[in-house]
Amino acid sequence: MWKDWLWLVRKNLALILRDKKSGFLHVGLPLAGVLLSMLIYGSANSGTLHIGIVNEDKGSKVAEDAVQYLAQLQKVKVTVLENDEMRTEIENGSIDSGIVFPSGFSEKLKNGEAPSADIVSIQGAQVTAYVSSMLNNYLGNVAAIAKTSEGDSARFDRLYEEFTGSGYAVNVESLQDISGKKDITYQAIGFLLLFMLTSSFSLTEIMQKERQDRTFLRMMSSPVSSRTYVFSNVAVNAIVLIVQIVLTLVFMKFVLGIDSGVPFGQLAGILFLFSLAAIGLSLLIVSLSTSNAASGALSTLIITPTCLLSGCFFPMDIMPDAVRRISTFLPQHWLLDSLGKLQSGDAGSGLMLNLAILVAFAAAFALIAAYRLSRKDNTRQYV
Amino acid sequence: MNVLNIRNVTKTFGDFAAVDNMSLSVREGEIFGFLGANGAGKSTTIHMVSSLLKATKGEIEVLGKNIAKHPRFAKSNIGIVPQDLAIYEQLTAYENVQFFAGLYGLRGSLLKERTEEALEFVGLGDKAKSFPKSFSGGMKRRLNIACAIAHRPKLIIMDEPTVGIDPHSRNYILQSVLKLNEMGCTIIYTSHYMEEVEEICTRIAIVDHGKIIAEGTKEQLKSIVTDTKEIWIGVRSESNISVEKLKNVPGVVSVRIEDGQIKLQSKAEVNNLNEVIQQLIQDNADIRSVEEQAPNLESVFLTLTGRNLRD
Numbered sequence: 001m002w003k004d005w006l007w008l009v010r011k012n013l014a015l016i017l018r019d020k021k022s023g024f025l026h027v028g029l030p031l032a033g034v035l036l037s038m039l040i041y042g043s044a045n046s047g048t049l050h051i052g053i054v055n056e057d058k059g060s061k062v063a064e065d066a067v068q069y070l071a072q073l074q075k076v077k078v079t080v081l082e083n084d085e086m087r088t089e090i091e092n093g094s095i096d097s098g099i100v101f102p103s104g105f106s107e108k109l110k111n112g113e114a115p116s117a118d119i120v121s122i123q124g125a126q127v128t129a130y131v132s133s134m135l136n137n138y139l140g141n142v143a144a145i146a147k148t149s150e151g152d153s154a155r156f157d158r159l160y161e162e163f164t165g166s167g168y169a170v171n172v173e174s175l176q177d178i179s180g181k182k183d184i185t186y187q188a189i190g191f192l193l194l195f196m197l198t199s200s201f202s203l204t205e206i207m208q209k210e211r212q213d214r215t216f217l218r219m220m221s222s223p224v225s226s227r228t229y230v231f232s233n234v235a236v237n238a239i240v241l242i243v244q245i246v247l248t249l250v251f252m253k254f255v256l257g258i259d260s261g262v263p264f265g266q267l268a269g270i271l272f273l274f275s276l277a278a279i280g281l282s283l284l285i286v287s288l289s290t291s292n293a294a295s296g297a298l299s300t301l302i303i304t305p306t307c308l309l310s311g312c313f314f315p316m317d318i319m320p321d322a323v324r325r326i327s328t329f330l331p332q333h334w335l336l337d338s339l340g341k342l343q344s345g346d347a348g349s350g351l352m353l354n355l356a357i358l359v360a361f362a363a364a365f366a367l368i369a370a371y372r373l374s375r376k377d378n379t380r381q382y383v
Numbered sequence: 384m385n386v387l388n389i390r391n392v393t394k395t396f397g398d399f400a401a402v403d404n405m406s407l408s409v410r411e412g413e414i415f416g417f418l419g420a421n422g423a424g425k426s427t428t429i430h431m432v433s434s435l436l437k438a439t440k441g442e443i444e445v446l447g448k449n450i451a452k453h454p455r456f457a458k459s460n461i462g463i464v465p466q467d468l469a470i471y472e473q474l475t476a477y478e479n480v481q482f483f484a485g486l487y488g489l490r491g492s493l494l495k496e497r498t499e500e501a502l503e504f505v506g507l508g509d510k511a512k513s514f515p516k517s518f519s520g521g522m523k524r525r526l527n528i529a530c531a532i533a534h535r536p537k538l539i540i541m542d543e544p545t546v547g548i549d550p551h552s553r554n555y556i557l558q559s560v561l562k563l564n565e566m567g568c569t570i571i572y573t574s575h576y577m578e579e580v581e582e583i584c585t586r587i588a589i590v591d592h593g594k595i596i597a598e599g600t601k602e603q604l605k606s607i608v609t610d611t612k613e614i615w616i617g618v619r620s621e622s623n624i625s626v627e628k629l630k631n632v633p634g635v636v637s638v639r640i641e642d643g644q645i646k647l648q649s650k651a652e653v654n655n656l657n658e659v660i661q662q663l664i665q666d667n668a669d670i671r672s673v674e675e676q677a678p679n680l681e682s683v684f685l686t687l688t689g690r691n692l693r694d
Contacts, residue, residue, distance in 0.1 A: 007485045011474075018473050214469035218530065221433040221463045222486035223455045 004224045008232035009239075012206060016240065026199045026240050030248040033191025038256060041183040049076045051131060052086045052098040062106035062142060065164055066117070069138050070099070076131065090120060097121035097128050099135065109139065110156055112146045182343050183315075185252070185260040189339055190312035192248050192271070193332050194303065196241055197278050201299045203237045204282035208292050230373065234279055241275035262342040270338050273358045277331040280365025287372030306330045331361040384411045384447075386538050386569040387432065392441030394427050394593075401427040403593035404441070409538075409571060409586075414564050416584030417573040418684060424593035425573050426466070429540050432571075433463050446537060459487055462536035464528050466543040470515055476502060476526050477511040484533035501533035505559060521552020528559065532568075539563060540571045545579060557583055577680040587680070591688045601680065608678040608686050609651065611636060616645040616663065617672035624666045632658045637685060648685055 016022045051070065057063040071078040081089065086098040100118040117135060121128045145163055149156035207230070210216040219229060245268055252258045260267055285302060289295035307313065309323055310332035316324060327333040338354040341347070387409040394402040402424045409415045419425045430436040432443055434454045443450045450457040470479050481498045489497055502508050505525035515523055524544060531539060541560065545553045560583055564570055574580050580587060581601060588598040597604055618624070621640050629638045629645070634653025639646050645663070649655060656673070663670060676682075 003488070004486065007482075011482050014478070015471065015473050214465055214467045215471060217435065217465060218463065218469040218483060219486060220435055221458060221461065222483070223458045223488070224486050
């Protein structure tokens, strides 16, 4: 029994390794998926803010100092521009936002009027908020000096000199922003799920092809049982999917340096549970089909739409409620949800329930497929 | 000793009985011809013998053991040469034979030896490392046979092994069948080609509508045909000949035209040759020969089933 099983596994692996397309399908596409997710999310959080500054209040020390203040901020790069240049640079994306210190800016500030630097951006508050906050803080201090000076220019200059000359110790700690890495991981795993399902179906389809080219009939006329035959296919399927998972995760972590936020073993473990569901689903598709064409059409109808609905291509946050509810009937949803839980450090009962649901999906698919396949063997489909 | 015993076997698919209470025995050392038109029940019987299908009723024994109780034993002693090619195009000839022989538990040096032996036997020893896609139809058929014999089965079932191949390969395969038989294999051979069956089979069964309607040696079967005769008329031009008009000649049972020959079956007691020739002259057929044939398996089949084997 085990010898027969190993013999069939060996043959299937030989067939897969000989097929040049299979290398592309089982390994190339998942790696391409990781690269694609890098492209989509990789540039979203580069970290450095490019600001263009137009200083129309030329010769004013306060305006000059404000520019210097912004230039020494961490993660901010300042370029001094003319007004026309700034609009062009913003439009072509060379800078994220622009600040204009209008003529008479420092005089107004000295007279106790509210600071009025204009901040221009087409990317919205998420880009301008940080600079605006820091600049307002700085200008607020200058305005306070002006108020204390009560219109006495000499007093203002003295106090201002003390303010700019005095140093105070600030310890700066940079916290790592891992949301971008999480997004890349989520997207990469989403693509991987699609390719795992596609690979699994392609490997299970070997059984369908063997029925059609009659090699199945020849095998079944030998002492090998149909159960051994199906288990050998499942084993080969699992081997290929494990290789696919490991290669993809290694590529992500060690080649591209993407830290998923989840230990390698845990991530590989939950993906292996998903691979069981994928194998069960592909067995079910093949068991429900009478030909290669039928199983191909059925897989297309099932795999891509379910991946779409369960958030493999887009984050679930942007999906409508109805789609979110539908996604709970799909194994991909529970894998992605488990990934989210692991990334946020929630390894409690919620995660266990998710994993149990994944196993239940695999068992349900496999049981229905086993029933269907046993019925198939009692008919003349291969005669 | 009987290698195969089929006792009162029935196989139904819904209401349709593909095999209907069939009984049959194949003795050790025979080349047993299994004749029947498409849908007669041959393939269903073969698939039941090879445990691919379960009989609805009845009992099948291979080498004295009931296949329902000892399927592994039965399968180990049977080699199937399926009608359709059942080989992997992605594996070499050697790997194909090696893989299928390995399913019967052969491993290591024995497997290597048997694989090489099977390939040599079918004349593909020098093509061991070639892939089947580079083979002719006849070579693929021979590889199909090699995959079935490498484990040295006692009973080989060949289902139409010569379909669609050139005369040279066909002859090679027929000689291989005789050689396998000399080596001690019992063979069940099905074919649409009567002349093949007549040439190599020692005993023949004719199956129709799931039942054995005749069984025996060639001579025994031919002796059944006493009430019909077969006349072959050679013509230079067959384009104007009306088969329908010939069939209307009194006593004519069937007419077929093959390779410039009009093959006509007629009731033995009716003397209608003059009318047949008169009809052919009317159709402007340029007659070049007329001969009455001794009964053959074709005429036996026609007499028993009312149709030609290739209909």
